Amino acid sequence: MASQKSITFQNEPIGNKHVSKVPGIGKTLGDELAKARIDKAYKVLAQFLMRDKAEAKFKDWLQKTCKANEEQQRDCFNAMRDWCTQHGL
Template sequence: MSTMSQKHQDFVGELMGDKPVTALSGISETLGKKLEEQGFNKAYVVLSQFLVLRKDSEMFTDWLKDASGANSRQAGSCAQCLKEWCDAFL
């Protein structure tokens, strides 16, 4: 998949650890601030929401759009990033 961003490749290619929410593909500083205000300050906290929604990309993108104001492309990029990370590490 050559259309993956470097940010996406970097995230999917290594353990999550204590990365900030803005390390997620599709999450800009602006969206990150909105998520942080709701307690989603780390990538693993957003991952937990993805897992609570049973790794359902459609439900997750709807949640992310509501939670942060992300557009469909940004939310889809984040969902794909988390899905690929789960496939690699869970």
């Protein structure tokens, strides 16, 4: 069952949301991503799209960029994939 954070994220425009609003990304990982100049949710989406929505490539980027564990990688990947499906990308 999807978390409330996932449901909310999927059903709303990304707009100018802070990166910590992305499922799988909280304050700690958000701070790490911000160090890499990824401070907004749309920048995570851009990384997802630049990797052709490929699960392994995106998860590897997350692990290398912010040390996301497997669960965090999975939650973030699923959020990006589901958001794209919901919004026709």
